[in-house]
Amino acid sequence: MISKSQLKLITSLSKKKYRDQHGFFIAEGPKVIAEFIAEGLEMQLHFTSEIVKNETSVYHQITPQELKKISNLTNPNTSLAVFKFPKQKANENKGICLVLDGIQDPGNLGTIIRLCDWFGVSQLVCSTDTVDCFNPKVVQATMGSLARLSIQYGDIEQKLSTTMLPIYGGVLEGSSVYSEKIEEDCYLVVGNEGNGISEKIIGLLTHKITIPQYGASQKTESLNVATAAAILLSEAMRPTGK
Amino acid sequence: MISKSQLKLITSLSKKKYRDQHGFFIAEGPKVIAEFIAEGLEMQLHFTSEIVKNETSVYHQITPQELKKISNLTNPNTSLAVFKFPKQKANENKGICLVLDGIQDPGNLGTIIRLCDWFGVSQLVCSTDTVDCFNPKVVQATMGSLARLSIQYGDIEQKLSTTMLPIYGGVLEGSSVYSEKIEEDCYLVVGNEGNGISEKIIGLLTHKITIPQYGASQKTESLNVATAAAILLSEAMRPTGK
Numbered sequence: 001m002i003s004k005s006q007l008k009l010i011t012s013l014s015k016k017k018y019r020d021q022h023g024f025f026i027a028e029g030p031k032v033i034a035e036f037i038a039e040g041l042e043m044q045l046h047f048t049s050e051i052v053k054n055e056t057s058v059y060h061q062i063t064p065q066e067l068k069k070i071s072n073l074t075n076p077n078t079s080l081a082v083f084k085f086p087k088q089k090a091n092e093n094k095g096i097c098l099v100l101d102g103i104q105d106p107g108n109l110g111t112i113i114r115l116c117d118w119f120g121v122s123q124l125v126c127s128t129d130t131v132d133c134f135n136p137k138v139v140q141a142t143m144g145s146l147a148r149l150s151i152q153y154g155d156i157e158q159k160l161s162t163t164m165l166p167i168y169g170g171v172l173e174g175s176s177v178y179s180e181k182i183e184e185d186c187y188l189v190v191g192n193e194g195n196g197i198s199e200k201i202i203g204l205l206t207h208k209i210t211i212p213q214y215g216a217s218q219k220t221e222s223l224n225v226a227t228a229a230a231i232l233l234s235e236a237m238r239p240t241g242k
Numbered sequence: 243m244i245s246k247s248q249l250k251l252i253t254s255l256s257k258k259k260y261r262d263q264h265g266f267f268i269a270e271g272p273k274v275i276a277e278f279i280a281e282g283l284e285m286q287l288h289f290t291s292e293i294v295k296n297e298t299s300v301y302h303q304i305t306p307q308e309l310k311k312i313s314n315l316t317n318p319n320t321s322l323a324v325f326k327f328p329k330q331k332a333n334e335n336k337g338i339c340l341v342l343d344g345i346q347d348p349g350n351l352g353t354i355i356r357l358c359d360w361f362g363v364s365q366l367v368c369s370t371d372t373v374d375c376f377n378p379k380v381v382q383a384t385m386g387s388l389a390r391l392s393i394q395y396g397d398i399e400q401k402l403s404t405t406m407l408p409i410y411g412g413v414l415e416g417s418s419v420y421s422e423k424i425e426e427d428c429y430l431v432v433g434n435e436g437n438g439i440s441e442k443i444i445g446l447l448t449h450k451i452t453i454p455q456y457g458a459s460q461k462t463e464s465l466n467v468a469t470a471a472a473i474l475l476s477e478a479m480r481p482t483g484k
Contacts, residue, residue: 115465119457120455121457211360214360214362214479215361223357227356230465230472234473
Protein backbone atom coordinates (compact mmCIF):
# COMPACT_ATOMS: atom_id res chain seq x y z
CA MET A 1 0.00 0.00 0.00
CA ILE A 2 1.08 3.51 -0.72
CA SER A 3 -0.56 6.32 1.23
CA LYS A 4 -1.75 9.59 -0.27
CA SER A 5 0.94 11.60 1.50
CA GLN A 6 3.65 9.16 0.36
CA LEU A 7 2.39 9.40 -3.22
CA LYS A 8 2.45 13.18 -2.98
CA LEU A 9 6.00 13.17 -1.61
CA ILE A 10 7.32 10.82 -4.30
CA THR A 11 5.68 12.70 -7.15
CA SER A 12 7.11 15.98 -5.84
CA LEU A 13 10.65 14.54 -5.80
CA SER A 14 10.82 14.49 -9.59
CA LYS A 15 11.30 18.27 -9.27
CA LYS A 16 14.57 19.80 -8.03
CA LYS A 17 12.74 22.39 -5.96
CA TYR A 18 11.08 19.73 -3.80
CA ARG A 19 14.18 17.52 -3.65
CA ASP A 20 16.07 20.47 -2.16
CA GLN A 21 13.19 21.33 0.17
CA HIS A 22 12.97 17.78 1.59
CA GLY A 23 16.64 16.82 1.18
CA PHE A 24 15.47 13.57 -0.43
CA PHE A 25 15.96 11.86 -3.80
CA ILE A 26 14.63 8.76 -5.53
CA ALA A 27 16.51 5.63 -6.58
CA GLU A 28 14.99 2.70 -8.47
CA GLY A 29 15.80 -0.98 -8.85
CA PRO A 30 17.26 -3.42 -6.29
CA LYS A 31 20.85 -3.03 -7.55
CA VAL A 32 20.89 0.77 -7.46
CA ILE A 33 19.14 0.83 -4.07
CA ALA A 34 21.60 -1.75 -2.66
CA GLU A 35 24.54 0.41 -3.75
CA PHE A 36 23.20 3.46 -1.93
CA ILE A 37 22.52 1.40 1.22
CA ALA A 38 26.08 0.03 1.00
CA GLU A 39 27.36 3.62 0.84
CA GLY A 40 25.62 4.30 4.15
CA LEU A 41 22.85 6.54 2.84
CA GLU A 42 19.77 6.87 5.01
CA MET A 43 16.74 5.22 3.40
CA GLN A 44 13.43 6.89 4.22
CA LEU A 45 11.00 4.74 2.26
CA HIS A 46 11.23 1.53 0.24
CA PHE A 47 8.43 0.29 -2.00
CA THR A 48 8.67 -3.08 -3.69
CA SER A 49 6.41 -5.34 -5.74
CA GLU A 50 8.20 -8.35 -4.28
CA ILE A 51 6.96 -10.03 -1.11
CA VAL A 52 7.72 -8.10 2.07
CA LYS A 53 7.49 -10.27 5.19
CA ASN A 54 7.41 -7.50 7.76
CA GLU A 55 6.10 -4.14 6.67
CA THR A 56 7.68 -1.33 8.69
CA SER A 57 7.48 2.42 8.45
CA VAL A 58 10.16 2.14 5.75
CA TYR A 59 9.34 -1.12 3.91
CA HIS A 60 6.08 -1.30 1.97
CA GLN A 61 4.75 -3.89 -0.43
CA ILE A 62 2.96 -2.45 -3.45
CA THR A 63 1.43 -3.83 -6.64
CA PRO A 64 3.24 -3.55 -10.00
CA GLN A 65 0.46 -1.13 -11.02
CA GLU A 66 1.19 1.12 -8.03
CA LEU A 67 4.90 0.95 -8.83
CA LYS A 68 4.24 1.99 -12.40
CA LYS A 69 2.40 5.02 -11.10
CA ILE A 70 5.34 6.28 -9.01
CA SER A 71 8.23 5.17 -11.23
CA ASN A 72 10.28 7.50 -13.42
CA LEU A 73 11.41 4.60 -15.60
CA THR A 74 9.77 3.49 -18.86
CA ASN A 75 10.09 -0.10 -17.64
CA PRO A 76 9.75 0.06 -13.86
CA ASN A 77 11.91 -2.35 -11.90
CA THR A 78 10.65 -4.15 -8.76
CA SER A 79 11.44 -1.40 -6.29
CA LEU A 80 11.72 2.32 -5.62
CA ALA A 81 13.31 3.99 -2.61
CA VAL A 82 13.55 7.46 -1.15
CA PHE A 83 16.97 8.37 0.26
CA LYS A 84 18.24 11.31 2.27
CA PHE A 85 20.92 13.37 0.48
CA PRO A 86 24.41 12.11 1.38
CA LYS A 87 26.31 14.18 3.94
CA GLN A 88 28.45 16.80 2.29
CA LYS A 89 32.10 15.74 2.42
CA ALA A 90 34.68 18.36 3.34
CA ASN A 91 36.50 19.96 0.43
CA GLU A 92 40.15 18.98 0.65
CA ASN A 93 42.02 21.22 -1.81
CA LYS A 94 43.97 18.07 -2.70
CA GLY A 95 44.09 16.26 -6.03
CA ILE A 96 42.05 17.29 -9.02
CA CYS A 97 38.80 19.17 -8.49
CA LEU A 98 36.65 18.89 -11.61
CA VAL A 99 34.54 21.96 -12.36
CA LEU A 100 31.43 21.74 -14.56
CA ASP A 101 30.32 24.97 -16.22
CA GLY A 102 26.71 24.64 -17.38
CA ILE A 103 26.42 20.92 -18.22
CA GLN A 104 22.81 20.42 -19.34
CA ASP A 105 22.39 16.75 -20.17
CA PRO A 106 21.70 14.32 -17.28
CA GLY A 107 23.40 11.51 -19.25
CA ASN A 108 26.59 13.55 -19.57
CA LEU A 109 26.59 14.44 -15.87
CA GLY A 110 26.02 10.79 -14.94
CA THR A 111 28.88 9.65 -17.17
CA ILE A 112 31.19 12.31 -15.72
CA ILE A 113 30.38 11.29 -12.12
CA ARG A 114 31.23 7.63 -12.90
CA LEU A 115 34.40 8.80 -14.61
CA CYS A 116 35.48 10.81 -11.54
CA ASP A 117 34.86 7.80 -9.32
CA TRP A 118 36.93 5.62 -11.68
CA PHE A 119 39.89 8.01 -11.65
CA GLY A 120 39.71 8.74 -7.93
CA VAL A 121 38.65 12.35 -8.45
CA SER A 122 36.60 12.95 -5.33
CA GLN A 123 35.62 16.58 -5.78
CA LEU A 124 33.16 17.91 -8.30
CA VAL A 125 32.06 21.55 -8.33
CA CYS A 126 29.10 22.51 -10.54
CA SER A 127 27.85 25.90 -11.67
CA THR A 128 24.32 26.62 -10.53
CA ASP A 129 23.03 26.15 -14.09
CA THR A 130 24.42 22.60 -14.30
CA VAL A 131 21.76 19.87 -14.26
CA ASP A 132 20.94 18.63 -10.74
CA CYS A 133 22.92 15.52 -9.70
CA PHE A 134 19.82 14.12 -7.94
CA ASN A 135 17.83 14.23 -11.18
CA PRO A 136 16.39 10.68 -11.50
CA LYS A 137 18.27 10.03 -14.77
CA VAL A 138 21.58 10.99 -13.17
CA VAL A 139 20.88 8.84 -10.10
CA GLN A 140 20.10 5.75 -12.23
CA ALA A 141 23.21 6.23 -14.36
CA THR A 142 25.72 6.83 -11.57
CA MET A 143 24.46 4.47 -8.87
CA GLY A 144 26.85 4.31 -5.89
CA SER A 145 29.34 6.71 -7.50
CA LEU A 146 26.98 9.55 -6.68
CA ALA A 147 27.38 8.89 -2.95
CA ARG A 148 31.16 8.50 -3.10
CA LEU A 149 31.88 11.94 -4.55
CA SER A 150 31.72 15.35 -2.94
CA ILE A 151 29.45 17.32 -5.30
CA GLN A 152 28.91 21.01 -4.67
CA TYR A 153 26.77 23.52 -6.58
CA GLY A 154 27.58 27.19 -6.40
CA ASP A 155 29.21 30.29 -7.82
CA ILE A 156 32.18 28.79 -9.69
CA GLU A 157 33.40 32.24 -10.75
CA GLN A 158 33.82 33.26 -7.14
CA LYS A 159 35.45 29.95 -6.23
CA LEU A 160 37.96 30.06 -9.09
CA SER A 161 38.81 33.73 -8.67
CA THR A 162 40.00 33.18 -5.09
CA THR A 163 42.13 30.05 -5.48
CA MET A 164 45.93 29.90 -5.70
CA LEU A 165 45.81 26.52 -7.50
CA PRO A 166 46.32 26.24 -11.28
CA ILE A 167 43.08 26.25 -13.27
CA TYR A 168 43.03 24.14 -16.45
CA GLY A 169 40.18 24.38 -18.92
CA GLY A 170 39.27 22.26 -21.94
CA VAL A 171 38.90 24.60 -24.93
CA LEU A 172 39.08 24.30 -28.71
CA GLU A 173 42.21 26.44 -29.07
CA GLY A 174 44.82 25.87 -26.41
CA SER A 175 48.01 23.93 -25.93
CA SER A 176 47.89 20.20 -26.57
CA VAL A 177 46.84 18.08 -23.61
CA TYR A 178 49.57 15.66 -24.70
CA SER A 179 52.33 18.18 -24.02
CA GLU A 180 50.90 20.16 -21.09
CA LYS A 181 51.78 18.83 -17.63
CA ILE A 182 48.69 18.85 -15.42
CA GLU A 183 49.60 19.56 -11.80
CA GLU A 184 48.54 17.07 -9.12
CA ASP A 185 46.50 19.62 -7.15
CA CYS A 186 44.41 21.72 -9.50
CA TYR A 187 41.05 22.73 -10.89
CA LEU A 188 40.01 21.30 -14.26
CA VAL A 189 37.05 22.98 -16.00
CA VAL A 190 34.84 21.57 -18.77
CA GLY A 191 32.01 23.55 -20.29
CA ASN A 192 28.51 23.46 -21.68
CA GLU A 193 27.64 21.02 -24.50
CA GLY A 194 26.89 23.74 -27.05
CA ASN A 195 28.94 26.75 -25.97
CA GLY A 196 31.89 25.36 -24.04
CA ILE A 197 33.27 27.22 -21.04
CA SER A 198 31.56 30.58 -20.43
CA GLU A 199 33.46 33.80 -21.11
CA LYS A 200 33.79 34.92 -17.50
CA ILE A 201 35.36 31.56 -16.59
CA ILE A 202 37.64 31.50 -19.66
CA GLY A 203 39.23 34.67 -18.25
CA LEU A 204 40.09 32.85 -15.01
CA LEU A 205 41.87 29.88 -16.61
CA THR A 206 45.61 29.73 -16.00
CA HIS A 207 46.07 27.00 -18.67
CA LYS A 208 43.93 26.50 -21.77
CA ILE A 209 44.23 22.92 -23.02
CA THR A 210 42.99 21.20 -26.14
CA ILE A 211 42.56 17.64 -27.33
CA PRO A 212 44.22 17.77 -30.77
CA GLN A 213 42.09 16.77 -33.74
CA TYR A 214 43.57 14.20 -36.13
CA GLY A 215 42.70 12.92 -39.56
CA ALA A 216 42.04 14.49 -42.89
CA SER A 217 38.63 16.03 -42.41
CA GLN A 218 38.90 17.99 -39.12
CA LYS A 219 35.29 18.93 -39.55
CA THR A 220 33.94 17.64 -36.25
CA GLU A 221 32.87 20.68 -34.30
CA SER A 222 33.57 19.32 -30.87
CA LEU A 223 33.83 16.21 -28.80
CA ASN A 224 31.01 15.22 -26.49
CA VAL A 225 31.79 16.83 -23.09
CA ALA A 226 31.92 13.50 -21.24
CA THR A 227 34.41 12.00 -23.72
CA ALA A 228 36.49 15.19 -23.55
CA ALA A 229 36.49 14.98 -19.74
CA ALA A 230 37.51 11.31 -20.03
CA ILE A 231 40.55 12.14 -22.15
CA LEU A 232 41.57 15.13 -19.98
CA LEU A 233 41.29 13.11 -16.75
CA SER A 234 43.13 10.16 -18.30
CA GLU A 235 45.97 12.47 -19.35
CA ALA A 236 46.07 14.05 -15.89
CA MET A 237 46.22 10.65 -14.18
CA ARG A 238 48.43 8.63 -16.56
CA PRO A 239 51.51 7.53 -14.67
CA THR A 240 54.29 8.04 -17.21
CA GLY A 241 55.85 11.44 -17.97
CA LYS A 242 54.99 13.30 -21.14
CA MET B 243 1.93 19.93 -48.43
CA ILE B 244 2.88 16.42 -47.66
CA SER B 245 1.33 13.64 -49.72
CA LYS B 246 -0.02 10.38 -48.32
CA SER B 247 2.74 8.33 -49.92
CA GLN B 248 5.42 10.72 -48.59
CA LEU B 249 3.92 10.49 -45.11
CA LYS B 250 3.93 6.69 -45.34
CA LEU B 251 7.56 6.65 -46.47
CA ILE B 252 8.74 8.97 -43.70
CA THR B 253 6.87 7.12 -40.97
CA SER B 254 8.33 3.82 -42.19
CA LEU B 255 11.88 5.20 -41.99
CA SER B 256 11.79 5.25 -38.20
CA LYS B 257 12.22 1.44 -38.48
CA LYS B 258 15.55 -0.14 -39.50
CA LYS B 259 13.82 -2.71 -41.70
CA TYR B 260 12.36 -0.01 -43.97
CA ARG B 261 15.51 2.14 -43.90
CA ASP B 262 17.43 -0.85 -45.25
CA GLN B 263 14.71 -1.64 -47.79
CA HIS B 264 14.65 1.91 -49.20
CA GLY B 265 18.30 2.81 -48.53
CA PHE B 266 17.08 6.09 -47.00
CA PHE B 267 17.38 7.76 -43.60
CA ILE B 268 15.99 10.88 -41.95
CA ALA B 269 17.83 13.97 -40.74
CA GLU B 270 16.24 16.94 -38.96
CA GLY B 271 17.07 20.59 -38.52
CA PRO B 272 18.77 23.02 -40.95
CA LYS B 273 22.25 22.56 -39.44
CA VAL B 274 22.23 18.76 -39.54
CA ILE B 275 20.72 18.75 -43.05
CA ALA B 276 23.29 21.28 -44.29
CA GLU B 277 26.11 19.07 -42.99
CA PHE B 278 24.86 16.04 -44.93
CA ILE B 279 24.44 18.12 -48.09
CA ALA B 280 28.00 19.43 -47.63
CA GLU B 281 29.21 15.83 -47.39
CA GLY B 282 27.69 15.18 -50.81
CA LEU B 283 24.79 12.99 -49.72
CA GLU B 284 21.88 12.72 -52.11
CA MET B 285 18.77 14.42 -50.70
CA GLN B 286 15.48 12.80 -51.75
CA LEU B 287 12.97 14.99 -49.94
CA HIS B 288 13.10 18.19 -47.92
CA PHE B 289 10.19 19.49 -45.85
CA THR B 290 10.36 22.84 -44.13
CA SER B 291 8.02 25.11 -42.23
CA GLU B 292 9.96 28.10 -43.54
CA ILE B 293 8.96 29.83 -46.76
CA VAL B 294 9.88 27.90 -49.92
CA LYS B 295 9.88 30.08 -53.04
CA ASN B 296 9.96 27.32 -55.61
CA GLU B 297 8.52 23.99 -54.63
CA THR B 298 10.18 21.16 -56.54
CA SER B 299 9.92 17.39 -56.35
CA VAL B 300 12.43 17.63 -53.48
CA TYR B 301 11.53 20.90 -51.67
CA HIS B 302 8.13 21.12 -49.96
CA GLN B 303 6.70 23.70 -47.64
CA ILE B 304 4.67 22.30 -44.75
CA THR B 305 2.96 23.70 -41.69
CA PRO B 306 4.53 23.38 -38.21
CA GLN B 307 1.65 21.01 -37.40
CA GLU B 308 2.53 18.75 -40.34
CA LEU B 309 6.18 18.86 -39.29
CA LYS B 310 5.26 17.82 -35.77
CA LYS B 311 3.46 14.80 -37.22
CA ILE B 312 6.51 13.51 -39.11
CA SER B 313 9.26 14.57 -36.69
CA ASN B 314 11.13 12.19 -34.39
CA LEU B 315 12.12 15.06 -32.11
CA THR B 316 10.32 16.18 -28.97
CA ASN B 317 10.77 19.76 -30.13
CA PRO B 318 10.68 19.65 -33.94
CA ASN B 319 13.02 22.01 -35.71
CA THR B 320 12.00 23.84 -38.92
CA SER B 321 12.92 21.09 -41.36
CA LEU B 322 13.18 17.38 -42.03
CA ALA B 323 14.94 15.70 -44.93
CA VAL B 324 15.23 12.23 -46.39
CA PHE B 325 18.73 11.26 -47.56
CA LYS B 326 20.07 8.29 -49.48
CA PHE B 327 22.58 6.18 -47.54
CA PRO B 328 26.15 7.39 -48.18
CA LYS B 329 28.16 5.28 -50.60
CA GLN B 330 30.15 2.62 -48.82
CA LYS B 331 33.81 3.60 -48.69
CA ALA B 332 36.39 0.92 -49.44
CA ASN B 333 37.99 -0.71 -46.42
CA GLU B 334 41.64 0.25 -46.35
CA ASN B 335 43.32 -2.02 -43.80
CA LYS B 336 45.24 1.09 -42.77
CA GLY B 337 45.16 2.89 -39.47
CA ILE B 338 42.91 1.90 -36.60
CA CYS B 339 39.68 0.08 -37.36
CA LEU B 340 37.32 0.39 -34.39
CA VAL B 341 35.10 -2.67 -33.80
CA LEU B 342 31.86 -2.39 -31.82
CA ASP B 343 30.58 -5.59 -30.25
CA GLY B 344 26.91 -5.23 -29.33
CA ILE B 345 26.61 -1.50 -28.52
CA GLN B 346 22.94 -0.94 -27.64
CA ASP B 347 22.54 2.73 -26.85
CA PRO B 348 22.09 5.19 -29.75
CA GLY B 349 23.67 7.96 -27.66
CA ASN B 350 26.81 5.87 -27.13
CA LEU B 351 27.05 4.98 -30.83
CA GLY B 352 26.62 8.65 -31.79
CA THR B 353 29.32 9.74 -29.36
CA ILE B 354 31.70 7.04 -30.66
CA ILE B 355 31.15 8.08 -34.30
CA ARG B 356 32.01 11.73 -33.45
CA LEU B 357 35.04 10.49 -31.53
CA CYS B 358 36.28 8.47 -34.53
CA ASP B 359 35.88 11.49 -36.77
CA TRP B 360 37.81 13.64 -34.28
CA PHE B 361 40.73 11.20 -34.11
CA GLY B 362 40.80 10.48 -37.83
CA VAL B 363 39.65 6.88 -37.40
CA SER B 364 37.80 6.32 -40.65
CA GLN B 365 36.74 2.70 -40.29
CA LEU B 366 34.08 1.42 -37.93
CA VAL B 367 32.92 -2.20 -38.00
CA CYS B 368 29.81 -3.10 -36.00
CA SER B 369 28.42 -6.48 -34.95
CA THR B 370 24.97 -7.15 -36.35
CA ASP B 371 23.44 -6.66 -32.87
CA THR B 372 24.87 -3.14 -32.57
CA VAL B 373 22.27 -0.36 -32.79
CA ASP B 374 21.73 0.91 -36.36
CA CYS B 375 23.81 3.97 -37.25
CA PHE B 376 20.88 5.44 -39.21
CA ASN B 377 18.67 5.34 -36.11
CA PRO B 378 17.26 8.93 -35.88
CA LYS B 379 18.90 9.54 -32.48
CA VAL B 380 22.31 8.53 -33.87
CA VAL B 381 21.88 10.70 -36.96
CA GLN B 382 21.00 13.79 -34.88
CA ALA B 383 23.95 13.24 -32.53
CA THR B 384 26.63 12.61 -35.15
CA MET B 385 25.61 15.01 -37.93
CA GLY B 386 28.19 15.12 -40.73
CA SER B 387 30.53 12.68 -38.97
CA LEU B 388 28.17 9.88 -39.95
CA ALA B 389 28.85 10.55 -43.65
CA ARG B 390 32.62 10.88 -43.24
CA LEU B 391 33.18 7.42 -41.74
CA SER B 392 33.07 4.00 -43.38
CA ILE B 393 30.61 2.09 -41.19
CA GLN B 394 30.04 -1.59 -41.86
CA TYR B 395 27.74 -4.08 -40.12
CA GLY B 396 28.51 -7.77 -40.25
CA ASP B 397 29.99 -10.88 -38.72
CA ILE B 398 32.84 -9.43 -36.65
CA GLU B 399 33.92 -12.90 -35.50
CA GLN B 400 34.58 -13.92 -39.09
CA LYS B 401 36.33 -10.65 -39.87
CA LEU B 402 38.62 -10.79 -36.84
CA SER B 403 39.44 -14.49 -37.23
CA THR B 404 40.89 -13.97 -40.71
CA THR B 405 43.02 -10.85 -40.16
CA MET B 406 46.80 -10.78 -39.68
CA LEU B 407 46.61 -7.39 -37.89
CA PRO B 408 46.85 -7.14 -34.09
CA ILE B 409 43.49 -7.08 -32.31
CA TYR B 410 43.25 -4.99 -29.14
CA GLY B 411 40.24 -5.18 -26.87
CA GLY B 412 39.14 -3.03 -23.93
CA VAL B 413 38.52 -5.38 -20.97
CA LEU B 414 38.45 -5.07 -17.18
CA GLU B 415 41.51 -7.27 -16.60
CA GLY B 416 44.30 -6.76 -19.09
CA SER B 417 47.56 -4.86 -19.33
CA SER B 418 47.45 -1.12 -18.68
CA VAL B 419 46.64 1.02 -21.72
CA TYR B 420 49.32 3.39 -20.42
CA SER B 421 52.11 0.83 -20.92
CA GLU B 422 50.84 -1.13 -23.95
CA LYS B 423 51.97 0.19 -27.33
CA ILE B 424 49.05 0.23 -29.77
CA GLU B 425 50.20 -0.51 -33.32
CA GLU B 426 49.36 2.00 -36.04
CA ASP B 427 47.43 -0.51 -38.17
CA CYS B 428 45.15 -2.59 -35.97
CA TYR B 429 41.68 -3.52 -34.82
CA LEU B 430 40.43 -2.09 -31.53
CA VAL B 431 37.34 -3.71 -29.99
CA VAL B 432 34.97 -2.28 -27.38
CA GLY B 433 32.01 -4.22 -26.07
CA ASN B 434 28.42 -4.07 -24.92
CA GLU B 435 27.39 -1.62 -22.17
CA GLY B 436 26.43 -4.32 -19.67
CA ASN B 437 28.49 -7.37 -20.61
CA GLY B 438 31.59 -6.04 -22.33
CA ILE B 439 33.16 -7.91 -25.25
CA SER B 440 31.44 -11.25 -25.99
CA GLU B 441 33.24 -14.49 -25.18
CA LYS B 442 33.80 -15.59 -28.77
CA ILE B 443 35.48 -12.26 -29.56
CA ILE B 444 37.55 -12.25 -26.34
CA GLY B 445 39.18 -15.44 -27.65
CA LEU B 446 40.30 -13.64 -30.81
CA LEU B 447 41.99 -10.70 -29.07
CA THR B 448 45.77 -10.61 -29.42
CA HIS B 449 46.08 -7.90 -26.72
CA LYS B 450 43.72 -7.36 -23.76
CA ILE B 451 44.00 -3.79 -22.51
CA THR B 452 42.59 -2.04 -19.46
CA ILE B 453 42.12 1.52 -18.29
CA PRO B 454 43.51 1.37 -14.75
CA GLN B 455 41.20 2.40 -11.94
CA TYR B 456 42.53 4.95 -9.45
CA GLY B 457 41.46 6.25 -6.09
CA ALA B 458 40.55 4.67 -2.80
CA SER B 459 37.14 3.20 -3.50
CA GLN B 460 37.63 1.26 -6.78
CA LYS B 461 33.98 0.37 -6.58
CA THR B 462 32.88 1.66 -9.98
CA GLU B 463 31.92 -1.37 -12.00
CA SER B 464 32.88 -0.01 -15.38
CA LEU B 465 33.34 3.10 -17.43
CA ASN B 466 30.71 4.13 -19.94
CA VAL B 467 31.69 2.51 -23.27
CA ALA B 468 32.01 5.84 -25.10
CA THR B 469 34.32 7.30 -22.45
CA ALA B 470 36.36 4.08 -22.48
CA ALA B 471 36.63 4.29 -26.29
CA ALA B 472 37.69 7.94 -25.93
CA ILE B 473 40.57 7.06 -23.61
CA LEU B 474 41.68 4.05 -25.71
CA LEU B 475 41.68 6.08 -28.94
CA SER B 476 43.44 9.00 -27.27
CA GLU B 477 46.17 6.64 -26.03
CA ALA B 478 46.50 5.07 -29.47
CA MET B 479 46.82 8.46 -31.16
CA ARG B 480 48.90 10.41 -28.64
CA PRO B 481 52.11 11.47 -30.31
CA THR B 482 54.72 10.88 -27.61
CA GLY B 483 56.12 7.44 -26.74
CA LYS B 484 55.03 5.64 -23.60
